[in-house]
Amino acid sequence: MMGIISSSTYFAVFGAGTLIGATSTLALLRILPKIRKKPTTHWKRGQEENVEFDPIDSSDEYRLVLGVRNDLKMQKGKVAAQCGHASVAAYAKIVEERPELLPLWYRQGGTKIAVRIDSEEQLFEIDKAAKKLNVLTSIIRDAGQTQVAPGTRTVIAIGPAPKSVLDQITGHLKLF
Structure with a gap:
């Protein structure tokens, strides 16, 4: 029972x-x-594949600058991976904070420029200079599973922004 x-x-x-x-x-x-919350952009999936590049004045071209710390002596593959992380982080930040920049950047080819940064201090100086000019930045910290210690700041993504504005922040740096 x-x-x-x-x-x-x-x-x-x-x-x-x-x-x-x-x-x-x-x-x-x-x-x-x-x-x-309602979507912040009218950008549709796959739209970037159909964008025709507009002829533009090269001083007004929207670009994303990737500042790579040269003092860490990362191997090429590590640098490529960190720049990839920075590009994705910048894209996510654009979509969330300034979606109106995305079509401008993509219409002009989605240009990315890699430059050398000599130290973590210089990375912070660049971040501060970009913020003064109201330019988006994303700083990448490594997980530390391969070449650098966990939490090491490896790359900063600056922009996208017009080349004329980015030159004020990173124009003095050498290409990576």
Whole structure:
């Protein structure tokens, strides 16, 4: 007799839990789209593949500058990976904070320029100079699983911004 009572109790609890779970999931699916913030950009997936590059004055070309710390003596593959991380971080920041820049940058080829930075201090100076000119920056910190210590700041992405503005921040640096 005890087995029947406990099994019927089990089914009652299981049934109630299933009903509550299904009801709350349905309610959340109806409510969440209403409370999510509206998209910040009109940029559509795959649109970058269909953009025709506009002829422009090269001083006004939108670019992304990648400042690579030369003092770390990273190998080429490591530098490429860190620059990739910086480009993705910059893209994410653009979409979130200034989506109007994305079509301008992509229409002109999505140009990326890598320059040498001599130290972490210089990386911070560049970050500060960019912020004074209201230019987006993203600083990349390495996980430390290969060539550098965990948390090492390896690359800074500056922009995208017009070349004339970026030259005020990074024009003195040598190409990487």
